[in-house]
Amino acid sequence: MSAQNNEDQAGDLLAEAVRLREENRLEDAREHLLALLARFPDDARVAYCTAEVHDMLGLESEAVPFYERCLGGRGLSDDDRRGALLGLGSTYRVLGRYPRAVDTLRLGVAQYPDDGGLQTFLAMALFNTGDHHEAMQILLRLLATTSHDPQVQLYRRAIEQYSKNLNETV
Incomplete structure (x- = not known):
């Protein structure tokens, strides 16, 4: 089977997992995605969707390796890469892994400087690392x-000025 056919087949099967997720059948989506990831272990899109579903189910610790896998691979759209960086950074934060959260989210902001969510x-x-000033x-x-x-x-002008130096009392 060619690489393109493999990607097309993974995409078709991934659409089913997305449908299950949208129907709020999260456990069914999770099972479907885990099986799909076993078939297509190098598909970053499948790993990303698997991470998201684990997060949605409150299985943050289990989501981390899927986020890491998708970000380490190729094939994510720009929007999915942005979402994966936010998802992984947020998940690290929820797990109390604050320095890793900061590093991941800094990477996201560097790559997507206009993303307010990141x-x-x-x-x-x-804030969690104690860097209240920068936060x-x-x-x-x-x-x-x-x-x-x-x-x-x-x-706005004053707020922007204070954002540069909070200790200023102009």
Whole structure:
């Protein structure tokens, strides 16, 4: 079987797992994905979906190797890679592995600097490591640049300035 046929077949079977997940049949989706991953161990898309389902089931420790596998492989779309970095970083954080969470989320922010979700989870992980100053800077910058609240926008310049130096009292 050619590599393309193999990818097509994995894609068709993966669609079934996605359908099960969307129907909230998470345990069925998990079983389907584990079987699919046994057939297609190098398919990063399958590993990513497997990680997500484990996370959704509250099986964070079991999700980690699947996230690591998908990020170490090839074939993830840009959106899936972004989601996998956020998922892995968030999962490390939930497990109390804060330095690993920070490293993973920093990598995500470096690759996707405009992703507010990655920035938010990085700020939370930084808070957990005791780096409250940097966490606050990230959140203030994010608030200033993404909020549609008229009062936030009124003070946007000041908020952005304070995000650079929280100790400043201009």
